Amino acid sequence: MRIGVLWALFVASAKMFIRNRAAVFFSLFLPLIIMLIFGVLNFEGSTELNVGIVDEAQNEASASLVDRLGEYEYIVLTEGDRDAELAALADGDRGNVIIIPPDWAPPAPGAASGLIAYAGNADPAQAQVAQGLLQQAVGQAIFAPAGGGGGGAGFVPPLDFQQVETRDLGYIDFLVPGIVGMTIMQLGLFGVAFGFVQLKRTGALRRLFATPTSPAYFLSAQVLSRLMIGLAQVAILFGVGLWFGLQMIGSYLVLLVIVLIGSAIFLAVGFAIAGWAKNEDQAAPVANLVSLPMMFLSGVFFPREAMPEFLRGITGFMPLTYVNDALRAVVNEGAGLLTIGPELLGMAVWLVLAFLLAVFMFRWE
Amino acid sequence: MTAPSSVDLAAARAPNGRPIITVKDLRKRYGSLTAVDGVSFEVAEGEVFGILGPNGAGKTTTLEMIEGMRPIDSGEATIDGVDVRANPREVKRRIGIQLQASAFFDELNLEELLHLFGRLYGREVDTAALLADVELTEKARSQVRTLSGGQKQRFSIASALVNQPRVLFLDEPTTGLDPQARRHLWALVRTLQERGHTVVLTTHYMEEAEELCDRVAIMDGGRIIALDTPQALVDQLVARGFTKARVERLANLEDVFIDLTGHDLREGE
Numbered sequence: 267m268r269i270g271v272l273w274a275l276f277v278a279s280a281k282m283f284i285r286n287r288a289a290v291f292f293s294l295f296l297p298l299i300i301m302l303i304f305g306v307l308n309f310e311g312s313t314e315l316n317v318g319i320v321d322e323a324q325n326e327a328s329a330s331l332v333d334r335l336g337e338y339e340y341i342v343l344t345e346g347d348r349d350a351e352l353a354a355l356a357d358g359d360r361g362n363v364i365i366i367p368p369d370w371a372p373p374a375p376g377a378a379s380g381l382i383a384y385a386g387n388a389d390p391a392q393a394q395v396a397q398g399l400l401q402q403a404v405g406q407a408i409f410a411p412a413g414g415g416g417g418g419a420g421f422v423p424p425l426d427f428q429q430v431e432t433r434d435l436g437y438i439d440f441l442v443p444g445i446v447g448m449t450i451m452q453l454g455l456f457g458v459a460f461g462f463v464q465l466k467r468t469g470a471l472r473r474l475f476a477t478p479t480s481p482a483y484f485l486s487a488q489v490l491s492r493l494m495i496g497l498a499q500v501a502i503l504f505g506v507g508l509w510f511g512l513q514m515i516g517s518y519l520v521l522l523v524i525v526l527i528g529s530a531i532f533l534a535v536g537f538a539i540a541g542w543a544k545n546e547d548q549a550a551p552v553a554n555l556v557s558l559p560m561m562f563l564s565g566v567f568f569p570r571e572a573m574p575e576f577l578r579g580i581t582g583f584m585p586l587t588y589v590n591d592a593l594r595a596v597v598n599e600g601a602g603l604l605t606i607g608p609e610l611l612g613m614a615v616w617l618v619l620a621f622l623l624a625v626f627m628f629r630w631e
Numbered sequence: 632m633t634a635p636s637s638v639d640l641a642a643a644r645a646p647n648g649r650p651i652i653t654v655k656d657l658r659k660r661y662g663s664l665t666a667v668d669g670v671s672f673e674v675a676e677g678e679v680f681g682i683l684g685p686n687g688a689g690k691t692t693t694l695e696m697i698e699g700m701r702p703i704d705s706g707e708a709t710i711d712g713v714d715v716r717a718n719p720r721e722v723k724r725r726i727g728i729q730l731q732a733s734a735f736f737d738e739l740n741l742e743e744l745l746h747l748f749g750r751l752y753g754r755e756v757d758t759a760a761l762l763a764d765v766e767l768t769e770k771a772r773s774q775v776r777t778l779s780g781g782q783k784q785r786f787s788i789a790s791a792l793v794n795q796p797r798v799l800f801l802d803e804p805t806t807g808l809d810p811q812a813r814r815h816l817w818a819l820v821r822t823l824q825e826r827g828h829t830v831v832l833t834t835h836y837m838e839e840a841e842e843l844c845d846r847v848a849i850m851d852g853g854r855i856i857a858l859d860t861p862q863a864l865v866d867q868l869v870a871r872g873f874t875k876a877r878v879e880r881l882a883n884l885e886d887v888f889i890d891l892t893g894h895d896l897r898e899g900e
Contacts (some may be wrong), residue, residue, distance in 0.1 A: 274750035278739060283740035472791075475700060476728035477722045477751040490720035 268518070271479055275487035283457065283495055293457050294499055297449040304441050305510045311462065313555075315341050315396050317361040318351035323370040334407035341403060357385055358435040358597070361396050362574060364404070364425070372408055378509065379408060379424030400592070401425055425489055435598060442507035443593035444566040446500050450525060451586050452498050454532025455539070456489065460548045464539035471630065481630060482596035489533055494531045497522075512590050518595035520603055524596065527613050528589040534620035541628030559585040642859040645675035650831050651798060652680075652697065657706035658851075659692050666692045669706070670714030674798075679820065679830045681844035688727060689853040691802055693706040697831075698728050698800055700786070711797050724752065731802040733783065735775045739788055742771045745793060752794040765789040765819065771835030781896065785819065792823075799823060801832040804807035805839060810888055811896050817843055838885070859881070 283289055285502055296489055320333065321328050336343045344351070344470065351363045365382040381404065401423045408424055414497035465471045474484055500521075508514065535556060543549035563570070563577065564586035570578050581587055595601035603610065652674035659667040659802070668687045674680045682690045695701040697708045699719030708715040711725050727856040735744050749756030756781070762768050765785040769836055770778065778786060778843045784804055805813040813836075820830060820843055834840055841849050841861045849864075857864055 270753065271750055276738065278743070281743070282736055282738040356644040464735075466737070469730060469732045470734040470736055472730055473733065473735065474725065474751070476698065476730065476791075477721040480720075541887045552809075600643065624674055 268483075270484050272487055272490075275484055276491050280348040280494065281486045281489040282461070284613065285436075288426045289457060289461065293453045293495075294502070297445050297499070297503060298453070298506065301445045301506060301510075303442065305438055307569050312595050315399060316359065316361045317341050317343070317400065318344050318360040318590050319448055320346060320348045320363065320365040322348070322368045323366045325370070328370055331372075331407050332364055335403060337362075338403050340399065344454070352384065352430070353382055355430055358386065360394065362400055362427070365600060366398075372600055373424075375409055378426075379404065381425055383418065383425035383427045384430045385427040390622055397425075397427055407490070417631050436511060438507060438510045439598055440594070441567070442503065442510075442512045443597045445507075446503055446525070446562055446588055447528065447564070447586055447590040447593055448470060448500050448566045449534045450528045450589065451557060451560060452497060453492060453499065453555045454534075454536045456536070457495070457552050458533060458536035459491055459540040461545070462488070462537070462547060463543050463546050463549045466540070466631065467545045475630070485537075490542060493526065497525065500525050507629075512597070514597055515600040516598075517600075517602065520596050520601070520606075521593070524589065524592045524604065524606075524610075527610070527617060528585075531585050531589075531613060531617050531620050534617070534624045538620065538624040540628040541624060560584050562588075577611065583612070585613065632636070639859060640775055642846070642863070643672045643855075645673040646648060646676045646678070648836070649676050649731060650674060651676040651711055652831070653699060653707070653709045654693075657693060657696055657708060658704045659689075659701070660704055665821040667696065667855050670850070670853075670855055671706075672848055672855065672858060674829060675845075676797075676829055676880060677827060677844045678825065679824050680845050681840045681847040682831070682833045682850060683835075683840055684850035686835075689852040693802055693850070694802055694831065696835060697826060698726060699723055700728070723776060723799050725789075727794065727796035727799045729784075729787045729791045729799070729801045729804060731806075733787035733790075737774060737776055740772045740774055741789075742784075744775070745790060748790050755796060756793045761789045764792070764822075779812070781808050784808065784812075784816060784894065788816075788823075790818065793849045795900055796828065798829045798831065800873060801830065803833055803835065806835060810885055811892070814889070814894065815837070815896055817819075 273604060280556070317335070319332055321332055332343070332345065335341055344354075346354070348365060351360065351365075354360045355363045365385045367380065367382060368378055383400075394631055404424045459467055462471075470480075471484075474481060483549075504512070504514070521615070536553075539556070540551050543552065551606045560566075563573070563581040564584045565581075566586070573581065592601075592606045593610065595606045599605075639736060650673040652672075654673070655671050657670040658665070659665055670693055671681075679729070682693065684690050693702065696703045696716060697710065699715050699722045703716050710722050713721045713725065717721050739747065741762060745758040745761055746754055749758075758771070759768070762771055764856075765788060767782060767786055767789065768787075770782065775786060786803070788799075788801070789799075804820075805816050808816065817839065820832070824830060832843070844861060846858065846860050847864070848855045859867070
């Protein structure tokens with residue numbers, strides 16, 4: 267009888283969710299629509315060049331060259347060592363890398379520059395433009411340090427670019443893991459809180475207590491059905507993401523682990539709210555109070571790196587931040603479970619906290 | 632006239648000597664409020680037993696303690712030989728409960744709900760037969776929220792019958808129903824009694840109690856202040872010298888209403 271009861275409640279719970287148009291809209295179609303809108307808008311219209319520079323000469327001439335390049339508004343210059351910058355290039359974080367070799371000295375006009383240059387092959391059209399702009403900038407920086415007219419008739423392109431195999435991370439690669447994280451959160455908070463509070467208020471839950479079946483079965487069935495629905499949603503979002511050009515280089519199994527732990531955290535928070543609230547009017551503000559800050563501060567739509575230092579520090583501890591960081595590490599960088607250890611630890615701590623909160627807040631009536 | 636100071640003990644026993652429910656000195660306190668203050672009675676197998684009383688008299692609390700829905704502070708309740716305090720789950724297996732505010736899951740239809748409730752008792756139920764019993768066959772694929780008040784109550788009774796209970800508890804089954812729907816429900820209760828179910832119900836309507844109940848207990852302030860057959864209670868009152876201010880007419884306004892509007896149900900069917 268036990269498994270039969272659980273199955274019957276699971277099926278009923280899933281049916282109830284699927285037939286609830288508001289729930290389906292907010293937890294499935296809304297994230298999908300957001301993704302489509304952001305996917306179509308495409309925020310990659312940036313005209314800045316991401317250039318990594320490696321100064322191995324460490325002399326006056328090389329320092330001057332670095333300074334001069336840094337003055338160009340359209341060049342975002344990052345200094346680092348050779349290995350780090352080439353890795354960044356391969357990951358798609360830099361468009362080009364210029365290396366100033368040891369003992370470098372400014373060449374005579376018309377001679378080769380002596381610089382080593384790498385270019386990513388991510389977006390050929392954009393790379394062409396970028397390389398042209400960079401040739402000009404470097405040429406001016408080397409041959410016209412006083413700011414006089416560089417270039418001129420006998421201009422030799424100073425850089426001989428070596429093409430490097432790179433991954434081009436588009437906005438879609440950033441967005442999809444974020445939307446997946448957001449969806450997991452919304453399903454846990456709203457999918458549970460509202461339905462459950464309604465059952466509590468109308469007395470449908472009390473009707474269940476009139477049967478010999480323990481209410482724990484009902485709770486388990488709700489959790490299981492929400493997990494299944496969550497997985498289906500992630501699959502749909504991922505499918506659409508892949509169609510939009512998402513590059514998934516990590517393991518789907520690791521992704522599943524993160525999705526399940528993340529769902530468990532937010533389901534527990536949802537049950538804490540649903541268990542505490544007497545009606546929907548009490549549940550709604552609290553659920554929004556929990557979800558809204560995370561939706562905008564946990565790096566769903568925009569990288570947290572863009573935030574002021576203090577905000578970045580605080581938001582780093584939010585549960586959705588851990589989930590999003592872990593998802594991105596897997597999807598964008600192919601991280602395994604060991605690599606995302608810190609994020610998993612953060613999620614585990616939140617899971618325990620949320621579970622305790624749910625146990626203490628929960629009231630059947 | 633004064634109410635009898637104590638309940639006739641003989642009348643509190645099961646008339647046929649085969650009690651299916653035995654309640655002894657049941658008590659419930661909420662803080663300083665005594666909701667149920669020493670309630671004792673027996674219900675015989677096959678009987679329709681009514682609990683009457685004004686709001687706040689402790690009817691629902693008494694019912695819920697007997698059903699195993701609410702913890703018993705002190706006293707004893709036994710249903711079909713099972714001690715409610717010791718084994719509420721076993722009691723729930725043997726009884727059917729219609730709650731005062733009967734709500735169900737909105738997104739499921741009647742058939743699906745009955746099937747689900749059957750599974751909660753580990754049973755496979757004949758949903759069509761159950762719905763036919765309460766005359767809701769055409770509504771099998773409708774959701775509860777689309778039903779009229781009377782239909783809702785009938786469905787609620789159907790959901791309480793999925794486990795073929797020995798005892799059926801109905802908490803104010805006709806409150807808020809129009810006269811036609813109320814009479815329809817009375818007929819259903821009588822049918823259930825004929826099929827051998829024992830029924831315990833609460834009501835605010837004296838006419839309903841007179842019509843349906845073999846015996847009634849009148850509660851006030853958490854105590855039973857009278858318990859007997861409706862006829863005996865009336866006889867006792869008259870014996871105390873009661874006379875009505877106005878002589879009983881041969882019909883009352885409800886009779887007029889039913890005569891004019893007919894017995895047919897008005898449920899937009």
